[in-house]
Amino acid sequence: MSRWVSGNQFHLLENGEEFFPRVFECIAAARHEVVLETFILFEDKVGEELHAALHQAARRGVQVDMTIDGYGSPDLSPEFISTLTRAGVRVHVFDPGPRLWGWRTNLFRRMHRKIVVVDGERAFVGGINYSADHLADFGPLAKQDYAVEIEGPIVADIHGFVRRALAAGQRNAGAEPPAGLRERFSDRARSLAGAWRGDSIPAPVGEASALFVTRDNRKHTNDIERHYRAALRMARKRVVIANAYFFPGYRLLREMRHAARRGVDVRLILQGEPDMAIVKTAASMLYHHLLDAGVRIYEYCERPLHGKVAVIDDDWATVGSSNLDPLSLSLNLEANVVIRDQAFNSELGARLEALIRNNCKQVTHDSLVEPSWWRTVRSYFVFHLLRRYPAWAGWLPAHTPRITPAGQGLPNSAGPTGRDPEPVSQAKPV
Known part of the structure; x- marks a missing residue:
């Protein structure tokens, strides 16, 4: 269950102009670990910049896990993915699905979260995807959106959540979780331990109390x-x-x-x-x-x-x-x-x-x-x-969420560039 945690500090980030540089800066400074979840990742100038930041972090020994949604990010090129995986980035796809007559399947129960956790000490939560349409220079269709940068003890709850979600999704897919994800602690023990790898809970840094609240299709439906x-x-x-x-x-x-x-x-x-x-x-x-x-x-x-x-x-x-x-x-x-x-x-x-x-x-x-x-x-x-x-809504197709390696999760990449024939702005936002 969500719990109020005191001693936190929040920094508001408005639109991609404030969000992307700060996220990429923190990834560049990561020492041990980066965990990232996003609904949409496009192979445009923003996606390429994220690609470079994660690639460089993995090359210097940082453990990097990136989870994308199989419906929201279906068209990344094999080259885009393989360059990351060769560097050591673990790219995961939530509920990948084939196309049917050119249409993306798995319409419902998408992984719509946008979360980043760096070194178990700093987190980002919000609504901003990794796509150029979150920047003003995209033009009239550029999106107005918000995220927060978070420091303090609540980061331990966010970190534990994304690690649990990743391990559970891989188990559901029949995959062996990577080393470091096999331990099964109780929610309470993990909360007390803080970060997944046993690091201490981040020290209080501010006056804000906070709850990290999620929605799923099992225990936390509303x-x-x-x-x-x-x-x-x-x-x-x-x-x-x-x-x-x-x-x-x-x-x-x-x-x-x-x-x-x-x-x-x-x-x-x-x-x-x-x-x-x-x-x-x-x-x-x-x-x-x-x-x-x-x-x-x-x-x-x-x-x-x-x-x-x-x-x-x-x-x-x-x-x-x-x-x-x-x-x-x-x-x-x-x-x-x-x-x-x-x-x-x-x-x-x-x-x-x-x-x-x-x-x-x-x-x-x-x-x-x-x-x-x-x-x-x-x-x-x-x-x-x-x-x-x-x-x-309960009548719509229900399933156990699966997270699979990217090589298995993007079977329908759109050719060598991975791009759809329509403009990026035509992609369905949720």
Whole structure:
């Protein structure tokens, strides 16, 4: 179970301009170990820079484990992978799947986490993938997103989690875990031991308390949503949620409405220029329902919003990979950090306020023009869908997650360059 850990320090990283240089710098300074998980890795300028950083770390003797999702990162070239593995990088693929008539399979229950742990002492958690569309120079389709750099005792929990996930996935695939992953400690013993290899828990470095919260399809099916709901129930002054893919379940939506009705300033920042049209369509189906309760809605219009962050009152915040939609809340494997710290809350809150002030348009009742009969029909449909979709999600294909070596996990690389014929911006983000 997640536990509050005190003595941490968090540094907010906005977009690839802040995130990538810092991650690559820490990998370059790694002494013993780098563990990385990502949903998307593209073979573009960002992917090549990550490739170089991991390659150099492995060449100087650092143990490097990189896990990519078989659906999100299906087209890396054999050369890209083999150069890493020859240097000693252990490249793992989560649930690899073949293509069917050119379409990627394994649509559901993806490994959507974005985590890096360096030497068991420093971690990164957020929503940023390793692709050039997280940089402003990508153009109008560049994504707006966030991550955090973490120091302090909570890093031990993150480190233990990624190591356990890697070992369990390999066992499920029938593979022998690499040396150093065979020990089976209890969760409590591993937590007390700190890092997987027995290193001490990182010393306290700050004032922030934190929870590392994950979602899976076994024991922790609704942990992230549950923490959102609890924070909304406790909110007294303000709630600001910036979320790219917004179609939450009934209970989470109800807590937002209840908070607004008791006088809390509840604001949502959603996509105004979505990377997929259905994203805006789905969210807009909830607008009347939320506006009627007093929730204020803003659409971010500068470029696609990809963030998954929130601040509540003066000291609660969360940053991570989880959207507030059926995929993230009911299917995908996700990871967020929940942070209690006034300084971090103030910084993230200020950046979201600037986003609202400079780059958003407010949605009002007057701006929603639609026939009253359609609104009634749609509201009925949405109400019942929101109540039922968590249960319906359980009917979708369930399986035991597998992690396999990259040579077995990317059978359909797209030729010598590993690139799809369509532009990188056409890849499906989640």
